[in-house]
Amino acid sequence: MLRKFRIDISHGSERNSPHSMLRSLGQKATLLQEAEKALVAQSAFKSLNAFISVPNADILLREVAEHEAAPAKGPLSGKLIAVKDNICTSSLPTTAGSRLLRHFTSPYDATIIEKLRASGAVIAGKTNLDEFGMGSHSTHSHFGPVSQVSASGQITSVGGSSGGSAVAVATGQCHAAVGTDTGGSVRLPAAYNNVVGFKPSYGLVSRWGVIAYANSLDTVGVFGRNLGDTRIMFDALNAFDARDPTSLSEHIRARMRSNVCMENGKDVVSLRVGVPTDYNIDELDTAVKNAWITTLQALQGQGATLVPVELQTTRHALSAYYVLAPAEVSSNLAKYDGVRYGERTSGPDGTSDSVLFAKTRGELGAEAKRRILLGAYSLSAEAKDNYFIQAQKVRKLVQDDFNKAFRKPNPLYPEHRTSNAEGVDVLICPTAPTPPPELERLRDQQPVDAYTNDVFTVPASLAGLPALSMPVGGNKSNGIGIQVIGQFGDDHLVFDVAERIEECT
Numbered sequence: 001m002l003r004k005f006r007i008d009i010s011h012g013s014e015r016n017s018p019h020s021m022l023r024s025l026g027q028k029a030t031l032l033q034e035a036e037k038a039l040v041a042q043s044a045f046k047s048l049n050a051f052i053s054v055p056n057a058d059i060l061l062r063e064v065a066e067h068e069a070a071p072a073k074g075p076l077s078g079k080l081i082a083v084k085d086n087i088c089t090s091s092l093p094t095t096a097g098s099r100l101l102r103h104f105t106s107p108y109d110a111t112i113i114e115k116l117r118a119s120g121a122v123i124a125g126k127t128n129l130d131e132f133g134m135g136s137h138s139t140h141s142h143f144g145p146v147s148q149v150s151a152s153g154q155i156t157s158v159g160g161s162s163g164g165s166a167v168a169v170a171t172g173q174c175h176a177a178v179g180t181d182t183g184g185s186v187r188l189p190a191a192y193n194n195v196v197g198f199k200p201s202y203g204l205v206s207r208w209g210v211i212a213y214a215n216s217l218d219t220v221g222v223f224g225r226n227l228g229d230t231r232i233m234f235d236a237l238n239a240f241d242a243r244d245p246t247s248l249s250e251h252i253r254a255r256m257r258s259n260v261c262m263e264n265g266k267d268v269v270s271l272r273v274g275v276p277t278d279y280n281i282d283e284l285d286t287a288v289k290n291a292w293i294t295t296l297q298a299l300q301g302q303g304a305t306l307v308p309v310e311l312q313t314t315r316h317a318l319s320a321y322y323v324l325a326p327a328e329v330s331s332n333l334a335k336y337d338g339v340r341y342g343e344r345t346s347g348p349d350g351t352s353d354s355v356l357f358a359k360t361r362g363e364l365g366a367e368a369k370r371r372i373l374l375g376a377y378s379l380s381a382e383a384k385d386n387y388f389i390q391a392q393k394v395r396k397l398v399q400d401d402f403n404k405a406f407r408k409p410n411p412l413y414p415e416h417r418t419s420n421a422e423g424v425d426v427l428i429c430p431t432a433p434t435p436p437p438e439l440e441r442l443r444d445q446q447p448v449d450a451y452t453n454d455v456f457t458v459p460a461s462l463a464g465l466p467a468l469s470m471p472v473g474g475n476k477s478n479g480i481g482i483q484v485i486g487q488f489g490d491d492h493l494v495f496d497v498a499e500r501i502e503e504c505t
Ligand SMILES: NC(=O)C[C@H](N)C(=O)O
Pocket: 133, 134, 135, 136, 160, 161, 180, 181, 182, 183, 184, 185, 186, 325, 454
């Protein structure tokens, strides 16, 4: 089967193949073998619909071979990295899962693509997603749903909206992947697919060249099969970018580095772990609850102190998110009118502009339309005070609740610099209330029911905090993820604590 992907540079001549090139250099073609395996997985798992576009296999393997033959460029040298299809690439189309952008190829690469390439990564392809990132199950894509087959043979949700990236990693179709997380789009798919998914603090990773969904929440996140690979991906992307106005400046990054209360999470004994009691909701599945309890007990067994934490406003966080995110969508997606951006659906000759706009925007999927309408309503003069303004107030209360809970002060608010000895270093909770639902069952759901899957991921998004989802315990195929949430800027502590969890569970 591997032979299928042999590169044929000069019409079948083995002499010029990447393998022979490496043999002549006396090198083992390890990277090439890994890449070939990933390509075999891409063809074996094609029906899961993880990718919207992939590069030509021969060209891709040649790129890997060049990395193998040269001194390593960086930690991702020659590794196949999949990229969510709302991130601009000049070599492959960028559709955002939308019919409106189905023929769009960006004239430039997003900053994070440049960063990946600078670390030696080879782009494995563009992954499927809910249209513009709106969805929790990767079922709202113009290119069809992404799916997975559970251990018991059922076709289940892969989570959303970065479902394609998560599935690509879980099934070995790439080494690691990039996604975006607005309200849980990296963490929910990571949990449902038993891989690691990390959403960094808002503003650490550049969004230049990432198609906007809800700017004040959009964050680029990363997926890996293990914590080590995921951390390497984050480190490769974590840098100031002058082209992104929301990128955290060097000044703030330096303040974050000096904002050290606990040296690092390697010292479990001094670790104070917050248990958000408000997350123990009636709808919590028993298996999820057990995984949460096991994780907490294991950390306690290693000497960590468990601290019950009240995050009362988080019960309103989901409603606030689903007012704020659609409001930003209604503004961001206004430009796809067939004139300024996006595919034009022409009306009969002589039609007015409004008919042209209506026809073009009528091509958006049902979920995108629903959110544009919701957003336009909540921003309207009659509804703004009752919805948009209230939701912004709830967002501030959610942020305050988190700031009160953590031991460290938030480095974004230097005026409140005193640390809180009673506070916690991290919060630990489930990523989602249930394991992945069957896709078939979702068909009967009311559209807004799908939003409830984000109940545990949205609060950290509203506060811009770093959060990681990881599979725990012996059974790493149950679609259950445990989430570690840190204070703003404590991204590395989140990884350190996740490593401790991995060691002790
Ligand atoms: N984009 C995301 O983070 C997913 C979230 N479920 C949403 O639809 O907004």
